[in-house]
Amino acid sequence: MVNQQMNPTTIGKRHVSAISTIDESTSAETIVGLKIRGLRNEKRFSLKMLAERSGLNINTLSLIENSKSSPSVSTLQQLAKALDVPLSAFFESEPSAKRIVFTTHDHRPGAEFSHAFMQNLGKDLKDNAVQPFIVTLKPEAGSGEQMIVHTGHEFVYCLSGKIEYIIEKESFTLIPGDSLVFEAHLPHQWTNIHHDESQLILVLYPADQHEEPGGRHFPIE
The missing domain is CATH 2.60.120.10 (Jelly Rolls)
Structure with missing residues (x-):
């Protein structure tokens, strides 16, 4: 039920600028929309190009990027494949490679x-x-x-x-x-x-x- 890539979660300058305003009060839909737009810009894809690569409707993509529509996991799977990133890239913040990851029950991203x-x-x-x-x-x-x-x-x-x-x-x-x-x-x-x-x-x-x-x-x- 899910997919990823190795280190393609590295966020470029365009992606960082796109998510720099995210804080703990930001909704999941807004975070996902901002990150999709940031990753798209980082890859230098137009909205039309991403729509063609993912098989999604361009209007649907626009609504998602502008936080006016909540994507299904299925839709995110298509976008992750089209952008060549892990599914987790859509809801992670500032990734930094670790050799050990300890996650408490109340702090799971x-x-x-x-x-x-x-x-x-x-x-x-x-x-x-x-x-x-x-x-x-x-x-x-x-x-x-x-x-x-x-x-x-x-x-x-x-x-x-x-x-x-x-x-x-x-x-x-x-x-x-x-x-x-x-x-x-x-x-x-x-x-x-x-x-x-x-x-x-x-x-x-x-x-x-x-x-x-x-x-x-x-x-x-």
Whole structure:
């Protein structure tokens, strides 16, 4: 359910200037909008170019950048892939590479979107070689019709609720305590089949440190 890249989270001057006004009172939608615009400017993409690369409507992008629309995780996944950045780049601040990351239960960096709440447990980890998340899925949240494929391995551990994973054509139903580990090049998709929220630990181990599996892992609209 999620994707990232190694050190492409380094923020250029244009990106820094775009997010310099962010503080603790800034809404998640505003933070995401500012960071998308900053990353787009850093890559020297026009709004039209990013729309074409991501497959999103240009008007939708404009609304997101101007904090007038809250993007789904699926939309962020498309943007992360188009911008060649980790999904976490949209809600992290001033990244600095660390060899050790200690995160207390009440200080997990995260962001809430239309059908999921993501908490990044590996914020600023050097090279993002391991990308751990706690993901809370709303009822009926799913990754869509298109199967997800990326490099490396994927680990999923169900904390609560009930989640269905389909890997190739095989179905796995996870309830609390169940886990999955698989080669992520195998086409896969997921759905929260619980009547309430489901929560899981998702750990991505990309083989290519220039790939962002976290950004690729969430639904593609």
